[in-house]
Amino acid sequence: MMEKAKNRYMKRIKKLTLFMLLGAFSFSSCEKDNDETTVDNDAPVIDLSGDAFPVQCSTLKRGETFTFKTKFSDNVELGTYSIDIHHNFDHHSHSTEFEECDLQPKKDPVKPFLFIKSYDIPSGQKTYEAVQQIEVPADIDPGDYHFMVSVSDHVGWNTIKGLSISIVE
Amino acid sequence: MKYSIIYLLSVLLITCAYAQKKEFTLSGVIMGADGKALSNVSIVIATIGHSSKSDHAGKFSIAGLPQGKHVVVLSHVGYIPEERTIMMESTPIDLGAIVMQKTNYAIKQVDVLGEIYATTPAGALNKELVDQQYIHRHLGGSLMQTLSRLPGISNIGIGSGQSKPLIRGLGFNRVVVVEKGVKHEGQQWGADHGLEIDQFATGNIEVIKGAASFLYGSDAIGGVIDIKPEPLSEKESLTGSLNFIGKSNNSLYGTSANIQGRTERWVYGGRVSYQRYGDYRIPTDTVHVYDYPVLLHKRKVRNTAGKELNFHVNGGYTTENFQSVFYLSNNSAQSGFFANAHGLEPRRVDTELHDASSRDMQMPYQQVNHFKAINRSSLKIGFHRIEMEAGFQHNFRQEYSQYVNHGYMPPVYPDNMKMPSTLEREYDKKVYSLNLRDRFSVGQHTFVAGINGEYQHNRIGGWSFLIPGFNQRSAGAFLYDRYRLSEKASLHGALRYDYSHIETIEYTDWFPSVVSEVNGVTETAYLARANDLQRTFNSLVWSFGATYDEGDFSMKANVGKSFRVPIAKELAANGVNYHYFSYELGDPALPPEQSYQFDAGLSYSKGKLSLELNPFYNYFSNYIYLNPTPRHDHFYGAGNQIFEYTQSRVLRYGGEIKIGYRFSEVLSTELLAEYVKAEQLSGSKKGYPLPFSPPASFLANMSWEPSTGFLEDSYFAVDLRLVAPQNEIVPPEKKTPGYKLVSVQAGHSLMVYGRPIQINLQVQNLFNTRYLNHTSFYRLIEMPEAGRNIVLSLSVPFDFTNKRKS
Incomplete structure (x- = not known):
């Protein structure tokens, strides 16, 4: 009799511990979203509307200086940005944009224009209008180019726009 | 530190010299509930760690047992382990017929009596065990996709045939894959590199969920996938099998044929596997790479076809007390990458070229060859079992892509370059490894003492640069002790010391870059991307656990420290990954990663019900990861x-729950749930999770296995998987919505000319659901996962044994 009672007691304890642990486990699984308010999960935005330049399918002139103008914004704080202009004579890739531009026939590069530069944005900015004077040398190959703009925010979220542009005589 | 190694080695040597007392034999016959003999059942004398296996007639005999009380544990995949306590007095003991009952859930497990000695001495850690039958039932595009059905396991995949394991959200170099006792070394660090393992050529697979550094050294900080070789043949036999597989989604066809035999003492065997597949289909005709819509031809992911050809040969000598088997294998695979995006970079595609055939592989594609030579030997001397694995591996990977001048590379690929203009990357890795272990017992202690050594020789090639070449040597020694407090309770302890040295090889760009710009004058230089860095690491780790079994109820707990030596990429990366728009910078001063983990396991199994709960709690004092900064570098x-x-x-925590219930002899259900939460507690990403965190998921399975009539030896099963959205992300990840997936499995064993032909049918993603997998490589370009896939496999066994005898 004693043995039986003991067994029953043991079983009850076992069941109890099991359910308690199960409960604790499922509880810990539920409290998951409590930190989400403190972290920034939004990437910065590149706004190509209005008087932004260049935009998809824009044309630049060789030997002239153009003004790069684009608005960046972020929900918390912008980081830095960079501009990369490289040739697309071999049509190796396409832009990130929906609109297709008329491309010239494929050709071999001789002296393609290459422009790579990164820029700081004053700290604490949520919106920023980037304005840069960029000179297109007179002796480079005209043709299809990619104009890449990359902007980051303070935690490393990054947004890239790859624009198809052309450089003409 | 040095003294502890000397101590370990001397313990090993001294105990080898122990003499034996009076010895007796224990024997018996093992059968299933249907009266059929069960072969290959593991018989372990738990008190002393002595082990054996039943033969084809179910018989076993263990000689050389000392007088006294012993606990005998019988275990077999798919069966409930049996435990007997015997008293060895002055005569041999015959246990007679022992009947083993089948387990009542689809996933086989051995962790109720976890310390089964022929397997890994993982102590009180959580283990999952799968066998070939499980693999055939749930066959995915690659071994890791197949295993990702297990709770706590997921995979990082690219395309339909490549993937690598994630255990509780940790992957890459944080999970060790062991094949035939030797650590598999490929290019674990890269997300687009799969695992070079032949799904057909695996025996049982043990998955250790939790930090097992004490056993496997560096990298086992997240867990271990231990792929056992196929079991050796029975004496005087010659058997073979022929497997066929077809998949509808990527029009895959494959075959694997093996033959294996054994005389009294010589074993031999071989296998050839071949697979070829086309582009896989997704349930959409347009994929948006950024804002650019990519039209897919016939809903196929352009250029993701591939092929695989594997050879295996083995041969060896085996007796009761000695075994030595050589395994040679060569795994070669070629597979294409999605042509419209190389990495995250949008690519213009010659659709005419690519869409002409869905089975060809154009650029970009990867090609990998993995050669392995392994010797596995073991020797029993008295109560010592000495095991050795020696291995050589050669992993050779090439990635081909059209030359595109990125950054400051010259616009035209120079003629004087030695490597072809299409060879973008090449990794050439040679690895030599050696493991030595001694399992022995002294009183109530069962020890495993061992040493591991590895030497790696890595070289790089191709016109792009990500990681430098490097040489690495490492050595470790460990002692594991299981102390039996009583028949029900055991304590487990382990201590390990590791030494590792890495030297990276200098690398200089083959093209000049702009290094400064002052007043319109630009200066260029050939940049040194990697220096000849030398680092030495020492680590001491430990593990302590306890197990307790009380009838139907068992529990275990383990706490341990683990480590991981930083890899070449983490120390020495200094290159632009143009396909990810990232400039990756290593930190040569990084210390070894350290982690403290607590694991627990509770299980209850009685009658129709089985419950299992495996929570864990883990703290990394320094988790190394690639952090996107707000900065750009021109x-x-x-x-x-x-x-x-x-x-x-x-800080990481989470766990898995498994519930199995058998409604009747033929109908059963299984519920699996997994959850993991990771949070960074310091640094610039404080409050963020870790990258590649798998979302919580739940799997409900219903299985019907008729035992009588026409449908005898059949199974029908339905899996419903519910996956929660993943809203906890870290740059550059994207939030991934949740999804529901249904898959069905069925199979039948058909007797044709007295041979059981096993047919397995599976429909994955039954409703052709369009969903995104948070841990998939192509998640960042919004590529949905594969659509409906019908998988048919056929396995035909052959037995030449009788023919040869007559």
């Missing part, structure tokens, strides 16, 4: 965002 980084390797404190 000199060394060619205008790209800087990603730098950094360390932060990380």
